[in-house]
Amino acid sequence: MEETQNTEEKILAAAEEVFMKAGYDGARMQEIANKAEINKxxxxYYFRSKDKLFEKIFDGKVKHFFPEISEELDKNQTFIRKVDFMIDAYISLIIRFPYIPLFVLNTVNKDNGASFITKLPISLIKKISGEYMAALEKGEVRKVDPFQLVISILSMCAFPFVARPIIMQAGNLTKAEFNQLMEERKAELKRYLRFILVEGESRI
Amino acid sequence: MEETQNTEEKILAAAEEVFMKAGYDGARMQEIANKAEINKxxxxYYFRSKDKLFEKIFDGKVKHFFPEISEELDKNQTFIRKVDFMIDAYISLIIRFPYIPLFVLNTVNKDNGASFITKLPISLIKKISGEYMAALEKGEVRKVDPFQLVISILSMCAFPFVARPIIMQAGNLTKAEFNQLMEERKAELKRYLRFILVEGESRI
DNA sequence: GTCTATAAAAAGATAGAC
DNA sequence: GTCTATCTTTTTATAGAC
Structure with missing residues (x-):
């Protein structure tokens, strides 16, 4: 944290924290003011309304909903290695920002959430599908539904974090142990994807 | 809908609808009253407070967060068939009650959500793990981490529904097309699980 | 049990002094 | 830019007549 954090930055930092944990409806302007150590x-004065402030926060955080791997996808690598990279990047990202998935999912599921959806870097989904198709052409991978595949990868990476309290209860885990479980999950998912995409291919 | 729906039932039906869509924080008592066609x-008079009413709704709906397949798991079947059944049951369940996953996840992720977690039928997770271990002993399935496996199955079934607006946008789908995608997903996931657990040698 | 009216509190937003 | 004080609206909750 900087010593020279100006008021606007203090507000944004506080708002981020409160909106992430409580969501739009649960967030209170008073709590944000308290956290920022200023008054309501x-x-x-800085952001006009709760709506505007929320949008600022959303715009700043939405990029962390999907990992930035576009560059990596362009490299000359096998598809399975690209998927490896994506799994590592995605889980690492959410371990760092664990509140983002539920925050984003809530926002886009709200009645007025349609406008927020367009802000998501959805192109990543199509890009991965495209990469898969190219790999299929080369005979690198088995034939599956590309869209379902991408959904599955994202699901297996992201869902455990939104279900964290349940998983912690089921496994009787501390927060640290949960994160450890997610670290181990990377390798497990990479194994799964190999089973799904390449191993046993000769029998099909 | 019954003609002879008394006031309490009307309130519960309305409250369910509103709480499901808006969550606790977003729900308004006035809206519930309007939907129930009574006054606030x-x-x-019937439920004392918003908290109490919410708890009633949660208690009634939480059983639908996991499918009821305990009986099926006890049958003398291969593990892979039990997983098949679970995937079909789970996805069918959420297609019927699409708001439940996000509703439950939000509730257990709230600051005061700890008390709600214990109400979930979490034993299902351990039961499936146990079934997996038995199958492993018999040489029916490959060795994987049981806990991670169960998490993965639940993730792949449930996550698409909480990410529905995103998926609909990415695939340019209507609601009906989305449900169709989820129906097709059943078969796709069952394929995945065969690749993961028994390689290409699955004999049905 | 059901209603209208109203209290009580909470929460977003603004006015105006400095 | 920052503050205190206040307004306005919303929302939960209750009182009391019928």
Missing amino acids: AMLH | AMLH
């Missing part, structure tokens, strides 16, 4: 009036 | 005072 300042929130409106 | 009645809500408090």
